[in-house]
Amino acid sequence: MNEPTVFPLITDPDLQAYCDAHSTQQLPLQAHIESKSLATGKIQMISGKFLGQYLRMMSLLLRPRRILEVGTFTGYGTSCLSAGLQPDGLIYTLEKSSEYKSLATNNLETSPQLHQIRFLEGDAAELISGLDEVWDLVFLDAAKRQYINYYDLVFDKLKVGGVILADNVLWKGKVGHPENDKLGEGLDAFNKMVMADERVDNIVLPIDDGLNFIIKR
Ligand SMILES: C[S@@+](CC[C@H](N)C(=O)[O-])C[C@H]1O[C@@H](n2cnc3c(N)ncnc32)[C@H](O)[C@@H]1O
Numbered sequence: 001m002n003e004p005t006v007f008p009l010i011t012d013p014d015l016q017a018y019c020d021a022h023s024t025q026q027l028p029l030q031a032h033i034e035s036k037s038l039a040t041g042k043i044q045m046i047s048g049k050f051l052g053q054y055l056r057m058m059s060l061l062l063r064p065r066r067i068l069e070v071g072t073f074t075g076y077g078t079s080c081l082s083a084g085l086q087p088d089g090l091i092y093t094l095e096k097s098s099e100y101k102s103l104a105t106n107n108l109e110t111s112p113q114l115h116q117i118r119f120l121e122g123d124a125a126e127l128i129s130g131l132d133e134v135w136d137l138v139f140l141d142a143a144k145r146q147y148i149n150y151y152d153l154v155f156d157k158l159k160v161g162g163v164i165l166a167d168n169v170l171w172k173g174k175v176g177h178p179e180n181d182k183l184g185e186g187l188d189a190f191n192k193m194v195m196a197d198e199r200v201d202n203i204v205l206p207i208d209d210g211l212n213f214i215i216k217r
Contacts, residue, residue: 007173010206016050023053029079033107037074040103046076047141051167051208055139059084062163064136067091070124070150071142075104081139082113090116092131094124094142128153135159140166145186148193155199155216162216164200166190170210 011019026034026049037046047055055077059067065086069078072095082091091113095101101121108114120127124142128150135158140150147166158164169175169191171184180188194202194214202214 005177005179007177010170010173010208010210020050023050024056026052029108029111030076032110033074033076033079036103036107037076040074040100042073045073047080047167048076048208051211052076052080054207054211055080055165056083058163058165059137062137065089066133066135066137068128068131068133068135068138068154069093070128070138070140071095072104072119073100075107077139077141078104078117079108079111079113081137082111082117085113085116090118090133092118092120092133094120094122094127096121096123096142125149125153131157133157136162138162138164140164141168144168144171144183147186147190151190151194158216160216164212164214164216166194166212166214168209169204169212170206172209175210 030052034046037043059081060083063084063086067081069081069091072078072093078091078093085091098121101119105119108117125146135154138154138158140147169187171187174180174184175188191204191212194212200214200216202212205211205213
């Protein structure tokens with residue numbers, strides 16, 4: 001039997017440590033959510049310090065009025081994405097698990113943006129269809145084989161110049177590799193579809209597990 005392929009880390013660990021040490025440090029709210037996420041046994045699902053800070057920066061730069069987060073988990077990404085919301089801004093965050101939704105609600109109790117966060121429970125694709133908003137910023141981070149569907153569902157409601165950020169698009173380096181798995185195949189198909197879509201500009205960034213950064217033309 002062949003040995004399984006060992007996929008490389010996307011960023012060299014020493015370089016990543018340097019990047020972490022020379023970036024704005026995690027804020028108390030995010031540290032709190034990180035510690036609360038440990039008990040789920042799925043800490044790897046949170047955006048975490050580095051990607052989280054990238055999401056914060058994006059929000060601070062765009063100053064969005066309407067944000068859609070697809071996949072809440074414990075609210076780490078929500079806390080970061082909401083940082084730059086306009087005073088009348090809202091973030092909708094979608095989660096299929098009632099347990100995770102209530103965890104996130106508790107974790108964000110002290111968020112200065114709590115009054116601007118709408119926690120919605122259910123299947124993301126169904127929830128997106130029911131939201132009548134114009135999106136400035138969309139973060140895709142739920143079912144990996146649904147990314148094309150999420151993209152199609154949000155696209156007409158994304159403003160021109162609006163941004164979609166899609167997480168995990170390098171799938172630990174497995175995308176495009178013969179030993180890719182089903183979820184990675186979905187992500188590979190998504191990346192190919194985005195690149196061929198003339199309505200957008202995009203760049204696949206080797207941040208964390210890979211982030212597809214997409215701007216609507
Ligand atoms: C990677 S986690 C989200 C992490 C979060 N966005 C963050 O930045 O910390 C993915 C979440 O999507 C949820 N999810 C998966 N499939 C879903 C679906 N079809 N509809 C809604 N939520 C879904 C999972 O339950 C999980 O909590």
